[in-house]
Amino acid sequence: MPPPNTRRLTTAQALLTFLTHQFTEHHGPRRRLLTATWGIFGHGNVAGLGQALTELGPDRMPFHQGRNEQAMVHAATAYARHSNRLSAHAVTTSIGPGATNLVTGAALATVNRLPVLLLPGDTFATRPADPVLQQLEVPHSGDVTVNDCLRPVSAYFDRVTRPEALIPAALAAMRVLADPAATGSVTLCLPQDVQTEAYDWPQEFFRDRVWRVRAQAPDPHDTFHAAKAVRAARRPLLVAGGGVRHSRAQHDLARFATRTGIPVASTQAGKGSLPYDHPADVGGIGHTGTAAANHLARTADLVIGVGTRWTDFTTASRTLFQNPEVRFVNLNITDFDAHKLSGLALVGDAGAGLRRLGEELRGKTRVEPVDGGTEYVPHYRTDEAYRTECRTAKGGWERHVDAAYAVHDDKAAPTQAQVLGVLDTLVTPDDILINAAGSLPGDLHKLWRTRSHDQYHVEYGYSCMGYEIPAAIGVQLAAPDRPVWALVGDGTYLMNPTEIVTAVQERLPIKVVILDNRGYASIGGLSETVGAERFGTDFRFRAPDGTYTGDPLPLDLAANAASLGMRTLRAETIADLREALQEARASTVPTCVYVRTETGDTVSGPATGAAWWDVPVAETATRPSAVLAREQYDRHVAARRHHL
Structure with a gap:
């Protein structure tokens, strides 16, 4: 007889049942954390998770049939992004090539800090016969499987080798999925024998759990000193990253920009934080950015990064921010990103941080939180000449867009x-x-x-x-x-x-x-600029000389x-x-x-304000194109700087 207040299920059945009881909450009604499962079935998951999905039924756990394991993760990741990271999908595959095909998708989700739950099958925990089909044998380590490839690309990784081990593993997985500062691909490897093994699960494991996504504000002391830095700036620029969108801080950003007059440029992930016709918007920044945004970046004396990881495209491989006096204030939910570029770190939610910084910049009498003393602080706003310069730069760029279109x-x-x-x-x-x-x-x-x-x-x-x-x-x-x-x-x-x-x-x-x-036109163009002469980038037959320069x-x-x-x-x-x-x-x-499409490029060249990207060029070469490319590379490298 099973113990009281327990429910006898297989490990796979218990996991899926558990998932149906997980919810998130953030400034509104609670939402299901895991709303569907994607899957391709093989011997490593068909009898476990496959049977459990059948048993549970589509009303409780909808199922989507995929064709490619990597693509299933992409679909789940995009779903999570559009759901503001409050809801996600699970993805199950068999062990072997199905599991290793997850790696690229897992890396993408973790790099972008988007939640996806990966449930790859794994080789037998009980090892009844080695090697089983699609098992990797490592002579020096008996506990390694192909799923270990997922360790470096996962925000959380665990292997459930006993049914009862699922309880702490599943709870840890949900914690990471729902944490905006830690989220990414969460991997629970499920040996195919453990998936089908029954266990008496405590009913408490299946109660509804709400994972509250908190909008933590930065420390008041840090915000005070960030406001002092803003007040001292004559040419401030705000760079909006993906964190603005993930935190649903668009309205906070618009209010902050309108009140302060600080122009807003955007990274790829942050584009759309302001609509293109907002008076403060100056367009994309960095290597793929606009002439307007990059001009302001080159001359800025203070850069406020909100929810950005400061990738090399955004900083133009650290050649973009050329003002000798430039300093950075970084508002980010992760301490790691908030300290980049030696910035003054504001660790917290984008919306909460913008609201608190905006309050510090409004006119009032205040007491400095550490040193004491009372002073009147006027409302902060950039001067009219700078705002006019920003509007003029943006207007010039819009004319360039009109010409390209x-x-x-x-x-x-x-x-x-x-x-x-x-x-x-x-x-x-x-x-x-x-x-x-x-x-x-x-x-x-x-x-x-x-x-x-x-x-x-x-x-x-x-x-x-x-x-x-x-x-x-x-x-x-x-x-x-x-x-x-x-x-x-x-x-x-x-x-x-x-x-x-x-x-x-x-x-x-x-x-x-x-x-x-x-062809691979983008890399073909890059190849031309770095002296590789578009080698291997066109979709053509081989020519008599062996190169891919024949007919299309x-x-x-x-x-x-x-x-x-x-x-x-x-x-x-x-x-x-x-x-x-x-x-x-x-x-x-x-x-x-x-x-x-015609391959003529209408949006590059000096008129676009294109910023550099560090793609190393051959230091020794005999072909003139590579020699010239190296000379140009050396000139750009000389402009690169560390912000200290």
Whole structure:
């Protein structure tokens, strides 16, 4: 007879039942933390988690059938991002190649600090026969499995080798998933025999648990000194990162910028924190940024980073902030990021921190919290000349965008910028754009006129090719009534088109725009600038000399999308494109718009204020292109600095 107040279930059944009772709460009603499970089944999870999902039923734990393990993680990650990290998905795979295929997706989620629960099967805990199918044998270590590849890319990792060990492991996993400062990929490895083993679970394990996401404000002492630094600045600049969006601090940012007159530039993850037409918005910053934002960055004497990790693209490999007196104030939920660039660290939630800093900058009589003494502090606002300079710079950039979008011949094939321009005329704040890799992130960061805080969904923390289509599925699941666009280059499309089948199966009306420029054009352009002469970047047959410089490959990506079940529209001209995009936006089934683009680059060069990116160039070479590239590289490296 089982002990009282227990429930006899397998480990897999117990885990899934436990997941249905986990909730988050943040400034509103509670939400399910794990709302669905993705899976591809093999011998390592079919009899355990597969059977448990069947037993539980789709009403309690919805299931999504994937085609590629990496893509399932991408879909789950995009769902979590659009859910403001308050809800997430689980992903289960078999042991072996299914599990190792999770690694790239896991890294992407952890880099972007987005919650996803990974439940890979694992080899037998009881080791009845070694090696079993798809088992890695390590002669010097008997407890290593292929799942150990997931350790460095997981925010939390555990292997459940006994049923009762699930209880502390599951609770620890939920804590990390719900913690905005610690979240990322959470991996619970489940040996296939343990999954199916029964245990008498305490009923208390299955009670509803609410994981409250706290909006912690920074320390008052730190905020006081940050406000002093702002008051001393003549040319302050605020850089909005992804933390602004994750904390839902857009309104706090808009209020802060309006009251202080401080201009706001945005990272890729932070774009949309302010709409493009907000008076304080000066556009994207860094290597893919605008001339307006980068000019202000080069001359800023104080930079306030809010929710940014300060990646090398944002800092232009530490060459962007050139004012000798520049100092940094970093508001971030993680202590690690708040101390970057030797900044004055404000550790806390973006919204709570902006509100507290804004209060410090408002006119009042106050007592310094440490030294004592009373003083009158006037309301802080940048001077009119600086605000005028910012407006003028932004206006100049908007004219550049107009020029890049301009159409002079409706019967011509479009450039990539013109594709964005046509789409710009069709969308509303409801539309969501997804991209991750190639030359599109640069063009989008520079050109796209973001109309709502969650319209711009560019994954540039890991910039993973193949992210866009599965991410569109995840976002569409999170926002079923909104138009969701996946903008995909031909190189990215060829990496991972198979989740089109999932979109068709689930009847999700995602819109996929394939821009075919016949190769890895982004890296081709980079290759040219670093002296590698576009080697191996075009989609061409081999020429007689053995190089890939022959005729273009006869690829038909539109036919491929159609073969996977997608409605497909072809556009050869700008007029065709306008009609096809309109039709796709109104479509209620998964729809692909295929267009070949002219490869001429309309958004680079000195007029864009492009900032440097450190891609090392060969120090010794005989080919003139590499010799010239090295000379230019050495000039840029000389401008790099450590901020101390």
